[in-house]
Amino acid sequence: MALPTENWRAQIRKGYLELCIFLLIRDHERLYGFEILERLEALGLEVKEGTLYPLLNRMTVDGPLSAIWETENLKGHPRKFYSLTKEGQKFLDEMNTEFEHMVKIYQGLLRRTK
Amino acid sequence: MPTDPRLENYLATLDRVLTPIPVSDRADIVTEIKSHVLSALDRDPKPAMDTVLEALGPAEVVANRYLLERGLKPAKPPVSPIVKWLVIGFLGTMGIAATFVMVLAFRFAPLVQVNESEEKVSLLGGLIQIEGEGDISFGDFAKFEGESTETFAPGNPLGIYFGSGKMSVNTADGKKLRWECKGKGTPPKGLATKDGTKSLDLTGFAGVKCEVYVPQGVKLNVGGTNGKVNFEQAKFSVDANLTNGKVSFNAADGTKFAYDFSVERGKADHPNSDANPDYTAKIRVTNGKISN
Numbered sequence: 001m002a003l004p005t006e007n008w009r010a011q012i013r014k015g016y017l018e019l020c021i022f023l024l025i026r027d028h029e030r031l032y033g034f035e036i037l038e039r040l041e042a043l044g045l046e047v048k049e050g051t052l053y054p055l056l057n058r059m060t061v062d063g064p065l066s067a068i069w070e071t072e073n074l075k076g077h078p079r080k081f082y083s084l085t086k087e088g089q090k091f092l093d094e095m096n097t098e099f100e101h102m103v104k105i106y107q108g109l110l111r112r113t114k
Numbered sequence: 115m116p117t118d119p120r121l122e123n124y125l126a127t128l129d130r131v132l133t134p135i136p137v138s139d140r141a142d143i144v145t146e147i148k149s150h151v152l153s154a155l156d157r158d159p160k161p162a163m164d165t166v167l168e169a170l171g172p173a174e175v176v177a178n179r180y181l182l183e184r185g186l187k188p189a190k191p192p193v194s195p196i197v198k199w200l201v202i203g204f205l206g207t208m209g210i211a212a213t214f215v216m217v218l219a220f221r222f223a224p225l226v227q228v229n230e231s232e233e234k235v236s237l238l239g240g241l242i243q244i245e246g247e248g249d250i251s252f253g254d255f256a257k258f259e260g261e262s263t264e265t266f267a268p269g270n271p272l273g274i275y276f277g278s279g280k281m282s283v284n285t286a287d288g289k290k291l292r293w294e295c296k297g298k299g300t301p302p303k304g305l306a307t308k309d310g311t312k313s314l315d316l317t318g319f320a321g322v323k324c325e326v327y328v329p330q331g332v333k334l335n336v337g338g339t340n341g342k343v344n345f346e347q348a349k350f351s352v353d354a355n356l357t358n359g360k361v362s363f364n365a366a367d368g369t370k371f372a373y374d375f376s377v378e379r380g381k382a383d384h385p386n387s388d389a390n391p392d393y394t395a396k397i398r399v400t401n402g403k404i405s406n
Contacts, residue, residue: 021296050171050179053146058183077152
């Protein structure tokens, strides 16, 4: 049975991971799956491949992301590039506001308990 | 460039489990996973295909994550071949057993038949019959009962012959021989003459079971191969030969007998003969027992 902290971490990570993916894509305008994986890892956020791709797929189906297949050069294999849609940009703004609000509450609580 | 068969298998499994998703989306997912694997191998050729696929996780698990993200029901985990064959074997055995039972039920119907007037229970279409106080017999037995047209005076010879079975010999009230038997085959219509003696010849029947009532005072000759013979309330002379089995002899009250019992291999009671005997009881058994 998973420990309570592991359950909590899995839940909070999912929303947090989505936010990080949106921010990464916005910063680079467009990224393909393997790049996202590498950049998240470089930031210290390790994500399993089997978790990232289904998440990207759902974010595309839901509308915040758009995807396009491209071949970088003639020898390379096709890669699926993700970018933010207008709807995704708006969604990211709302997510940022909500997350900043949450962080403020968290920091306020931390100060009180110290 | 030909694709690695391990990757092909992985993608095929992924595609199979993703069946609830529309085919165009499914192809898109499979292509993206393939692209990921090729990117991983491009970036660092050192890791083997197995390592890259292992990092992705089992194809069924990855496919189920796609389904869950789309709010679809995940596929059931694949059944191991051992479990699958165990289940197939078990169900096959049960099927064969059920078929066997159905064939038996059809062949031996009715399974149970109770005849209250004859105090008889037939099981498996008459294959097993239980009568009276629990006598059990196997097979499709027919009853045959009869009475001799001849009468027998004291001292007249009379024969009873059988192959295998159980004979109960009693003293009749009248002067006629009477029998109540059951066995397989065609019953005798009357007495035969054997060696110049009127005889009830049952040697053509297997597993015959008889109650025979013998007129008082006759000289009874009994011959059998296998089985059991019980002489009850005897008021007649007996000269009996049985190859294998048991013989019991009980004289009627107040009747005097000269006994001559002999068993080649087995055990025999040796009752004392009465003075001035009315009848003789000479019994021979090759293998078995004689009791008095």
